[in-house]
Amino acid sequence: NAGVTQTPKFRILKIGQSMTLQCTQDMNHNYMYWYRQDPGMGLKLIYYSVGAGITDKGEVPNGYNVSRSTTEDFPLRLELAAPSQTSVYFCASMGSADTQYFGPGTRLTVL
Amino acid sequence: DQQVKQNSPSLSVQEGRISILNCDYTNSMFDYFLWYKKYPAEGPTFLISISSIKDKNEDGRFTVFLNKSAKHLSLHIVPSQPGDSAVYFCAASVSQGGSEKLVFGKGTKLTVNP
Numbered sequence: 001n002a003g004v005t006q007t008p009k010f011r012i013l014k015i016g017q018s019m020t021l022q023c024t025q026d027m028n029h030n031y032m033y034w035y036r037q038d039p040g041m042g043l044k045l046i047y048y049s050v051g052a053g054i055t056d057k058g059e060v061p062n063g064y065n066v067s068r069s070t071t072e073d074f075p076l077r078l079e080l081a082a083p084s085q086t087s088v089y090f091c092a093s094m095g096s097a098d099t100q101y102f103g104p105g106t107r108l109t110v111l
Numbered sequence: 112d113q114q115v116k117q118n119s120p121s122l123s124v125q126e127g128r129i130s131i132l133n134c135d136y137t138n139s140m141f142d143y144f145l146w147y148k149k150y151p152a153e154g155p156t157f158l159i160s161i162s163s164i165k166d167k168n169e170d171g172r173f174t175v176f177l178n179k180s181a182k183h184l185s186l187h188i189v190p191s192q193p194g195d196s197a198v199y200f201c202a203a204s205v206s207q208g209g210s211e212k213l214v215f216g217k218g219t220k221l222t223v224n225p
Contacts, residue, residue, distance in 0.1 A: 035215075042216050048212060092154075098204060100211075104153055105152075
């Protein structure tokens with residue numbers, strides 16, 4: 001039981017490049033979330049999903065897209081990377097117990 | 112507008128003493144509160160939670176207190192251990208239309224000195 005896994009762990013992008021951050025959970029959780037954490041700040045919600053095929057915007061969705069074709073996977077897409085997207089990205093999932101379980105994070109730098 | 116505030120960026124205590132981490136919130140619709148612990152280069156891990164119908168929840172060395180009238184919660188760690196050194200995030204749950212979204216504070220870095 002791996003919990004929530006994220007790939008890659010680290011990535012450096014050039015301005016304007018695109019990439020997909022992968023997130024997979026093996027707990028059969030319906031809810032999944034993407035957060036970003038900037039230095040000295042709390043986690044801010046980017047997008048979330050309440051089940052396969054259903055996604056919705058969080059607090060800071062601009063510049064990102066998501067999809068949820070399966071219960072297990074919730075990839076986050078950056079289309080045109082900007083320096084403001086330099087951050088640590090965390091994926092989380094939640095079952096029925098109101099507790100979110102987080103992955104180890106992806107550290108992204110946009111230069 | 113910061114709905115969940117952790118006004119102390121850092122806290123340093125001696126091993127064996129009590130650590131008290133504080134959190135204030137502004138949204139009276141919050142009905143569930145959680146504390147997460149985060150070590151460097153790792154994701155946050157759930158520590159303890161409390162529902163708005165309670166004023167105290169205890170789990171081993173960790174106790175969370177909720178004062179709804181003051182919109183304030185605190186996490187007590189007794190006794191503190193060096194392994195407790197981490198960043199602690201307070202989070203509050205907003206239930207909207209069946210989805211559960213958390214609002215996080217900025218975190219308090221706890222250092223427990225041997």
